[in-house]
């Protein structure tokens with residue numbers, strides 16, 4: 001029995017993520033999993049469509065709502081599990097995280113950081129690390145502007161004015177900033193998400209060296225992991241968007257990145273930044 005759109009009871013339960021109803025229908029008529037509605041979707045595909053709509057706010061995504069996405073609900077996750085024939089309680093934590101964050105490559109770090117975005121962030125972070133070290137080493141009595149990329153991508157505008165003032169005039173604060181940047185590079189290099197928690201853990205492990213001097217100076221001037229990470233995300237996102245335009249003909253890491261699997265989460269910079277805690 002179907003409705004006027006060719007939906008079976010399983011399609012309807014799936015679209016609404018009613019895990020208990022899905023379980024009940026499946027127990028009565030498991031063959032429904034293969035039936036397609038008028039749109040051509042199986043119940044699982046109809047659920048994925050509904051989830052995509054939930055994530056983006058519309059099938060014609062504006063991107064804004066997708067930026068606010070922080071993961072699907074427990075009933076969404078249970079429904080996906082049910083329709084793929086698994087009990088969520090039997091899954092590894094990482095597999096649950098991947099369903100939660102809509103990963104389709106099966107390789108997202110912590111379920112949300114895709115291999116392609118991971119490499120993009122790592123490459124940009126490393127490239128800028130060299131520029132930042134030069135910037136930091138330059139001794140001057142006056143103020144010193146940010147490295148070029150920080151200006152051209154607008155990353156320096158992510159900085160609170162006060163922090164920016166300190167950074168451009170105080171070498172000790174600059175050193176603290178560069179050190180925080182190094183913690184982010186290290187996180188990424190060790191295949192960890194550059195989340196607030198992970199980066200701060202590294203930073204804390206360096207505390208004996210950072211408690212006084214440059215580390216303290218950076219934090220005292222209003223600096224934080226958020227301030228630094230936001231700049232990296234800004235650089236990666238804007239250079240990605242500029243790739244192919246007259247300013248940047250080609251993404252320098254394109255070839256390397258194209259060898260990695262694709263994921264729904266590949267270009268979702270704001271989503272990843274948000275889940276990282278920034």
Ligand SMILES: [Zn+2]
Nearest residue numbers: 103105108263
């Ligand atoms: Zn993925």
